[in-house]
Amino acid sequence: MPEVDYRLNALVDARLGDNTNLADLARVAALNRATLIQYRDKTSSTREMIEQARAIGAGLAGTGVPFVVNDRVDVALAAGAAGVHLGRDDMDAATARSIMGDAAIIGLTVKNEEDAETAIASPIDYACIGGVYETLSKHNPDPPLGLEGFARLRATLLAAKPNLPVGAIAGINAQRAADVVAVGVDGVAVISTIFAAVGPAAATGELRACEEKALAEASR
Template sequence: MKNFDITLYGILDPEHCLDRDLAELAVTAANNGATLLQYRDKINGTRHMVAAVTSILDALGDSEVKVIVNDRVDVALAAGAHGVHLGPSDMDAGRARRIAGDDLIIGISVKTPEGAESIPCHLVDYAFIGGVHETTSKDNPAAFGLDGWRERAERIRESAPRLPVGAIAGLTPGNCAEVVQAGADGIAAISALFEAEDVGAATQAFRRAIEEARESNGQNL
């Protein structure tokens, strides 16, 4: 069984980091409560991406926080990352699994109810549903809110009750509790973490909000 935790999933993006060093931000987030990190890059070439992921992995050292690469299976494998995250327009999960093998973590994005019903649960290790709220960090269809998240999560869990399911888009320490209380296993954040003036404090605030929401649900932390 793969060892990873989607509780607080920080997404490192060179367009949403205020021009700060991604490896340094990764360490700050990991030291303050992030449990999983993703490298997401829509502007740079392959060589730059491999170098950036390698730098993040080197900076994290022996940390238990795993590093996932958005979209690019080749970059994940070349840099020695722990996994890859696939969106609806990316490589399909079956092909990614054949290329990457069984050990690589594969995550998937879910946007529509139809997508929730059709995800290849036997091939992926987690799913994130978005967008819950409006966001400027990603190109998303109209936000579908808490009820839309809950509907999609229920469809996934009908076929894969043990698959970790998270939430993304427009989530902050101030509003993430409601989706955790609705059953989200984790929260993903881009700007609310890495465009914060104090990334460490923002990470801690997310973890407090998530843990308090879990406590209110009677969940074990």
């Protein structure tokens, strides 16, 4: 299975496309030190998703930054994406791995202890825990985990899979990057922190800089 650089997972959500081109946003993030791009679309048709995913892939050409598709193994395969990010209601990771192969990137959302146990038993390349804070990016019926809840789930994962990259999602901005790094995060997944900013390029660079500074301090 592939090694995943999860330091900055930039999520391009279909709703952003109302105002701008998703492929352009993905490329801007990649050129400004995002390490993984995730395409998320909860409303478009399968045909539209495949077209959009292919456009994102073309936009990332030459950057060296892989992209995954949220939820949809079929769209990821049809568009030639590097992999897929799965939630609790999606195809299970073992089936996705059997379909996509060992070279595919497969990530999994973890929201509670049950999800953590599923992740431990699954052939995944990274886990993303959340939501850590409140978010406006999507409706989340579960209360925020907070840093303590994040740390608890991370410890459960790493006790069984010590080399698994573990990221954090929801409500994370440049100011909070140091806080999540302090409890052991390998990286963060964001939408609005980058793409709702006046300058997405500068916002991406600022977030990475804050994260890298916190990671350097944590390793001392």
